[in-house]
Amino acid sequence: MPELGRAALVVTLGLSTYALVAGAAAAHLGRRRLAHSAQNALIAAFLTTLVASLILLAALLRHDFSFTYVARTTSEALPTAYTVSAFWGGQEGSLLLWLLVLTAFGAAAVRLNRTWARDLIVWVVPVFAAVAVFFSFLVVAVASPFTTQAPPPDGAGMTPSLQNPYMLAHPPLLYLGYVGLTVPFAFALGALLSGRLDERWLVATRRWTLLAWAALGIGQLLGAHWAYVEVGWGGYYAWDPVENAALMPWLAATAFLHSVMIQEKRGMLRVWNVLLVILAFSLSLFGTFLTRSGVVNSIHSFTQSSIGPWFLAFIGVTVAVSLGLVFWRLPQLRSPTRLESPISREAAFLYNNLLLLALCLAILWGVVYPMLSEAVRGEAVVLGRSYYDFFLRVFGLPLLLLMGIGPLVAWRRASLRSLVTTFRWPTLVALATGVLLLVLGAGSSTPGLVAYTFSAFVGATIVMEFARGTRARKALGATSWPGAFASLMSRNRRRYGGYVVHASIVLLAIGIAGSSAFDSVAESKLARGQSLEIGGYTLVYRSLDERQTANATEIRATLDVTRGDSDLGTLEAGKNAYTIEQQVSNEVGIRSDRLTGEDLFVIAEQIDPDGSVYFRVFVKPLVNLIWLAGLVFLLGSAITLWPDRREQRRLVARAEAVGLPATR
Amino acid sequence: MTIAVVLAAALAVVCVILVALPFLREPDPETDVLDELDEGERRRLELLESRDRALSALKELEFDHRTGTITDDDYREQVGPLRREAATALQSLQRDTPGTHGDASTGEGRPVGRRT
Numbered sequence: 001m002p003e004l005g006r007a008a009l010v011v012t013l014g015l016s017t018y019a020l021v022a023g024a025a026a027a028h029l030g031r032r033r034l035a036h037s038a039q040n041a042l043i044a045a046f047l048t049t050l051v052a053s054l055i056l057l058a059a060l061l062r063h064d065f066s067f068t069y070v071a072r073t074t075s076e077a078l079p080t081a082y083t084v085s086a087f088w089g090g091q092e093g094s095l096l097l098w099l100l101v102l103t104a105f106g107a108a109a110v111r112l113n114r115t116w117a118r119d120l121i122v123w124v125v126p127v128f129a130a131v132a133v134f135f136s137f138l139v140v141a142v143a144s145p146f147t148t149q150a151p152p153p154d155g156a157g158m159t160p161s162l163q164n165p166y167m168l169a170h171p172p173l174l175y176l177g178y179v180g181l182t183v184p185f186a187f188a189l190g191a192l193l194s195g196r197l198d199e200r201w202l203v204a205t206r207r208w209t210l211l212a213w214a215a216l217g218i219g220q221l222l223g224a225h226w227a228y229v230e231v232g233w234g235g236y237y238a239w240d241p242v243e244n245a246a247l248m249p250w251l252a253a254t255a256f257l258h259s260v261m262i263q264e265k266r267g268m269l270r271v272w273n274v275l276l277v278i279l280a281f282s283l284s285l286f287g288t289f290l291t292r293s294g295v296v297n298s299i300h301s302f303t304q305s306s307i308g309p310w311f312l313a314f315i316g317v318t319v320a321v322s323l324g325l326v327f328w329r330l331p332q333l334r335s336p337t338r339l340e341s342p343i344s345r346e347a348a349f350l351y352n353n354l355l356l357l358a359l360c361l362a363i364l365w366g367v368v369y370p371m372l373s374e375a376v377r378g379e380a381v382v383l384g385r386s387y388y389d390f391f392l393r394v395f396g397l398p399l400l401l402l403m404g405i406g407p408l409v410a411w412r413r414a415s416l417r418s419l420v421t422t423f424r425w426p427t428l429v430a431l432a433t434g435v436l437l438l439v440l441g442a443g444s445s446t447p448g449l450v451a452y453t454f455s456a457f458v459g460a461t462i463v464m465e466f467a468r469g470t471r472a473r474k475a476l477g478a479t480s481w482p483g484a485f486a487s488l489m490s491r492n493r494r495r496y497g498g499y500v501v502h503a504s505i506v507l508l509a510i511g512i513a514g515s516s517a518f519d520s521v522a523e524s525k526l527a528r529g530q531s532l533e534i535g536g537y538t539l540v541y542r543s544l545d546e547r548q549t550a551n552a553t554e555i556r557a558t559l560d561v562t563r564g565d566s567d568l569g570t571l572e573a574g575k576n577a578y579t580i581e582q583q584v585s586n587e588v589g590i591r592s593d594r595l596t597g598e599d600l601f602v603i604a605e606q607i608d609p610d611g612s613v614y615f616r617v618f619v620k621p622l623v624n625l626i627w628l629a630g631l632v633f634l635l636g637s638a639i640t641l642w643p644d645r646r647e648q649r650r651l652v653a654r655a656e657a658v659g660l661p662a663t664r
Numbered sequence: 665m666t667i668a669v670v671l672a673a674a675l676a677v678v679c680v681i682l683v684a685l686p687f688l689r690e691p692d693p694e695t696d697v698l699d700e701l702d703e704g705e706r707r708r709l710e711l712l713e714s715r716d717r718a719l720s721a722l723k724e725l726e727f728d729h730r731t732g733t734i735t736d737d738d739y740r741e742q743v744g745p746l747r748r749e750a751a752t753a754l755q756s757l758q759r760d761t762p763g764t765h766g767d768a769s770t771g772e773g774r775p776v777g778r779r780t
Contacts, residue, residue, distance in 0.1 A: 007672030011679055018683065030698040036686035044679040051675060119700045198706070199713050265721060267714075410728070410738045411721065412745075418735035468731035475730070654712045658705045 001055050002067060005146040008052040012099070013136040015045040019129035027122045027194070035122045039110050042125055045132055046103035053100050056093060056145050060086055065151040069093060075157035075580045077551040082163050088171045089162050091292055091307070092145035097172070098288065099135040101179040106132065109183050109208060117200045124190035131182055134314050142307055157551070157580040166226035173219030174246050178284040180212025181249055184256070185281035185322075188274050192325040197270065197332050202260055203651060207641055209260075213253040214637035220246050221630040232586025232603055234521070234618050236626065239388040241367045245287030248367075251360040252280035255353045258406075262346045265411060268335045271326065272353070278322040283360075285315050290367070341413035348406035355399045362391040393447045397454060400509055403502050404458035407465065407495075425464060430457035448517030455506045455513075462499050462506070469496070491646075493639050500636030507629035511597070514622025523605075525614045535619035537600055538562045539571070544611050552576040554587070557604050557613045561591060573602040573615070597624040704760075711757045718750035 023038035025031070056069070060083050065071040073086040073093070088094045106128035114121045139145065184205040191201040223243065228236040237243060256276040262269045293308035326333070339347060366383040374380040408422050433456035434449065442449050469488045470481065478484035489496050522534040526541040533539075540560040547554050556574035560567075573589035589602040599620045606614040681688070701709065725742055728734040734742075 001668050001671075003668040004671050004675075007668070008675060011672075011676050015679060015683070026698070030700070032696050032698045033686040033690060033693065034696075035698060037683050040685055041679075041683045044682045048675060048679060119698070122698060196701075196706075198709050265717065267717065408733055410734050410742065411725070412742055413738075415735070415737055415741075418738045421735050422733060465731075465733070468733065469727075472727065472731045650716060654709070654716065657712055658701060658709045 002146040002148050005052045005055040006144065008048045009136060009140050012045045012048045013133065013140050015041045015048065016129050016132035016136050019045065020126050020133055023126035023129055027126065038125050039114060042103065042110060042128060043107040046107040049100045049103045053096055056096060057087060060084065063155070065155050066148050068147045068149045069145045071149065071152055071155045073158055075155040077580060078158055079550065081168060082158055085167050086158060088175065089158055092139065092143045094171065094292065095135060095139050095143055096145050097175055098179060099132065099139060101175055102132055102135060102182055105179060105183055113204045117204050120187065120190050120194055120196045120200055123194040124186045127186040127189045128182065138307060138310060142310060154580065157578065160576060160578045160581055160583050160585040161230055164226055164230045166222050170219055170222040170226055173215045173222065177212045177216030177219055178249065178288060180208060180215060181253060181281045181284045183208035184277045188277040189322060189325060192274065192329050195329065195332060197329065199264065202263065209253060209257060210637065210641050213250065213257060214641065216246060216250040216253065217633055218630060220250065225627060229588060229590065232588045234601060234603060234616065239385055242291050244363050244367050245290040248360050248363055249280045249283040249287060251356050252276055252283055255356040256280060258349045259353050262349055266346055267337050268339070268346060270333045270335050271330065274326055274333065282315055282319050285311065285318065289315065343409065343414050343419065345406060345409045345411045348402055348409050352399060352402045352406055355395045359391060359395040362395070363388065397447065397450055400451065400454045400458060403505060404461040408461055426457045426460035429460040430454065442518065445517035448513040451509050451513035455509050458502060458506050462503050465499055489639065493642050493644055497636050497639030500639055501633055504629045504632035504636055507625045507632060511622050511625035511629060515620040519618055519620045521616065521618050523616045525612055527612045532615060532617060534617050536563050537619065539617060541613060544613065551580060552578045555607060559602065561600065571602055573604040575604065575607060592624055597622045599623045708760055711753055711760060715750065715753035715757060718746060718753055722746045722750060
C-alpha cells in the first residue's frame with residue numbers, strides 16, 4: 001500500500017501547515033476555536049504519521065521489495081529483528097521516525113499542558129508545526145520512503161555493522177533525544193512570541209528536557225558499546241563527526257539543565273537559558289544533518305543524499321528567527337538579580353556552563369573545520385584525535401572537579417572558612433588517592449592521574465552528601481536508616497537523583513582514564529600453536545573454524561587464554577563474510593574481568609590462506625566501568641524524572657491563585 | 665490501488681472532522697476570544713513565583729545547615745535576607761489581592777477555576 005503511505009504523509013504535511021498557519025493566526029488574533037483547531041491538527045498529524053509508519057513497517061516485515069526502501073535496506077535472509085531496525089537504518093525511514101516522534105511529542109506536550117499553560121500553548125503549537133512542516137515536506141518531496149519499483153527477487157541487505165542488537169535501541173534513543181529537544185525549543189519560542197516569560201515554560205519542559213537528555217546519554221553509551229564490540233578497531237569513541245553530532249546537543253542540554261536551576265532559584269540567566277535551548281535544538285538538527293546528508297566522511301554515515309541544502313537552510317532560518325526573537329524580547333528577559341559573589345553555587349554552575357559550552361564549541365569547530373577547509377582551500381583537513389583529546393582534558397578535567405564543588409557551595413555567597421570546612425574531607429580523600437596511585441605507578445599518565453584524583457574528590461563529596469542528608473532525615477524523625485535514606489531521596493529527587501548521575505560521570509571518567517591512558521596493546525602474526533603475551537595474559541592460537549549462518553559465513557580463530565597459572569578458558573575472534581551484502585566485518589573476542597573491570601580484547605586483523613592470523617590484542621583496564629556508568633546514569637535519570645507530588649501541588653496552587661485550571 | 669485510495673480518503677475525512685471539531689461543537693459560541701492572563705494576573709503570577717522561590721531557598725538553606733553543608737556563619741548571613749525576601753513577596757501578594765482572606769503562603773482560599 002505505498003499509495004496510502006504517500007497519501008498519509010501528504011495529509012500530515014497539510015495538517016502541519018494548517019497547524020502552523022491557523023495556530024499563528026489564532027495566537028495573533030486571539031481566536032479560541034481556531035487555536036483548538038490548530039492543536040487538533042497537530043494531534044491528527046501524529047495519527048497520520050503513525051499510519052504511514054505502520055505501512056512502512058508492514059512492508060519491511062512482508063519483504064515487499066516493490067518498496068524501493070525495503071529492497072535497498074533488507075533482504076529475505078535478514079533476521080526479523082534487523083528487518084524491523086531497517087525502519088531507521090536508511091535515510092527515508094529515519095526521517096519518518098523523526099517526524100513520528102516529533103508529532104507524538106508535540107501532541108503529548110500540547111495535550112498535557114493545554115489547560116495549565118494554555119496562553120503559552122497557543123504560541124507553542126505553531127512552532128511545533130513549523131518543525132513538522134519541514135520534516136513532512138522532506139518525506140513527501142525529497143526523501144519519500146514510499147517510492148516504488150519493479151520488485152527484484154531479493155533485497156540488497158543491510159550493512160553488516162548495523163546487524164547488531166545495539167542497533168535496535170541506539171538509533172531510536174538518539175532520535176528520542178534529538179526530537180525531544182524540540183519540546184523545550186518550542187516552549188521557549190512560544191514564550192518569546194507570546195511574551196509569557198514567567199517560569200511556566202521552564203516547568204512545562206523540565207521533564208521533557210531531562211527525558212531527551214537521558215535518551216541522548218544512554219543512546220550514546222549504547223552506540224559506544226556497539227562501536228566497541230562491532231566496529232572492531234579496539235576503541236569505543238573515535239571523535240567521529242556523527243558521534244560528535246550526538247555529543248554536542250547533549251553537552252548543550254547538560255549546560256541548560258544546570259543553568260535552569262539558577263533561573264529557578266535566583267531568577268538569573270534568563271537570556272542564557274533561552275540561548276542554550278536554541279543551541280541544543282539547532283545542534284540536534286545539525287546532528288541529523290551530519291548523519292543523514294553524507295556531507296562528512298564517517299563510519300556511522302551510511303548515505304549520500306540531497307537533503308543537505310534543505311537542512312542547512314532550515315537550520316539557518318531556525319537560528320536567525322530564534323535569535324531575532326531573543327533580541328526582540330531582551331528588555332523582558334533582563335534578570336532582576338545579579339551574581340553576588342564569584343564563590344557561590346550559582347557562580348560554580350555558571351563556570352560549569354562556560355566549560356560545557358567551550359567543550360561543545362571546540363567539538364563543533366572540529367566537526368565543521370574539514371567542511372570549511374574544503375570550501376576555502378579545496379582540501380578537507382580533518383582534525384584528529386589529539387585535537388579533541390586536548391580540549392577534553394582542558395575543559396573536561398575542570399568540569400569533573402566542579403561537579404564536586406558546585407553542589408556543596410552555598411547559594412548567593414560562601415565564605416572561605418565554610419569552603420575549608422566543607423571540602424576538608426573530600427580534599428584529603430583526593431590527595432590520598434593521588435599519592436597512593438603515584439606509589440602504585442599510575443604516574444605514567446598525568447591526565448589519567450588527575451582524572452582519578454578528581455574522581456576521588458567528587459566521589460567523596462557525593463558519599464558525604466548522602467551520608468549527611470540521611471543523618472539529617474533520621475534526626476528529623478525517620479524511624480530507621482533505610483527510611484531516612486528513602487525520605488531523603490523522595491523529598492528531593494532532583495537533587496539526589498542528580499548526585500546519582502554525577503556518580504555515573506565519575507565512573508565514566510575513571511573508565512575512560514583507565515582504558516585510554518593506561519591501556520596496552522600487542523600485535524603479532526601467529527601460526528597455530530604460537531603464542532603472544534600482554535599485560536600478564538598469555539594467548540595461544542589453537543584453531544581456525546568456518547561455519548555457515550543464515551546470512552553470513554563466520555570464520556573464527558580460537559585462542560587459549562591463561563594468566564599466570566590460571567586457565568581463563570578460550571576466546572574467539574574472526575570475521576563474518578556477508579553473502580548478500582558482499583561485505584566483511586571484524587568480529588572481536590572480548591574477555592571481561594568482572595572483578596577488576598578489565599577487558600582482554602582480541603582482533604583478528606588478517607586471516608591468511610595458510611591459516612595464520614595477524615592478531616591485535618588490547619588490555620583495557622577499568623573499561624567496564626563505562627558500561628556500568630550507563631546503568632547508574634539510567635538510575636539517576638529515572639530518579640530525577642520521577643514525578644514529584646509536592647512540586648505538583650505547589651504548581652497547582654500557584655496556577656489556581658491566578659485563576660488557571662488546577663489540572664495539568 | 666482502489667482500496668488504498670478509499671482508505672486515504674477516509675483518513676483525510678477523519679482528519680478534517682478532527683480539525684473542524686471545535687467549530688462543529690460550538691457553531692455559535694458566546695465568545696470566541698482566547699482567555700489570557702491580564703496584566704494583574706500576570707503580575708500576581710510573578711509574585712507567586714518570587715514567593716515560592718524565596719520559600720524554597722529558605723527550605724533548602726535550612727536543610728543544608730542541618731546537614732552541615734552550610735556553616736553557621738554562612739547560614740546566619742543568608743537566612744535574614746531570604747526571610748525578608750519571602751516576607752516582601754507575601755506582603756506584595758496580600759496588597760495585590762485586597763479583600764481576600766486566604767493563606768497567601770499556600771494559595772488556599774484564592775479564587776479557583778474562574779477559567780474553566
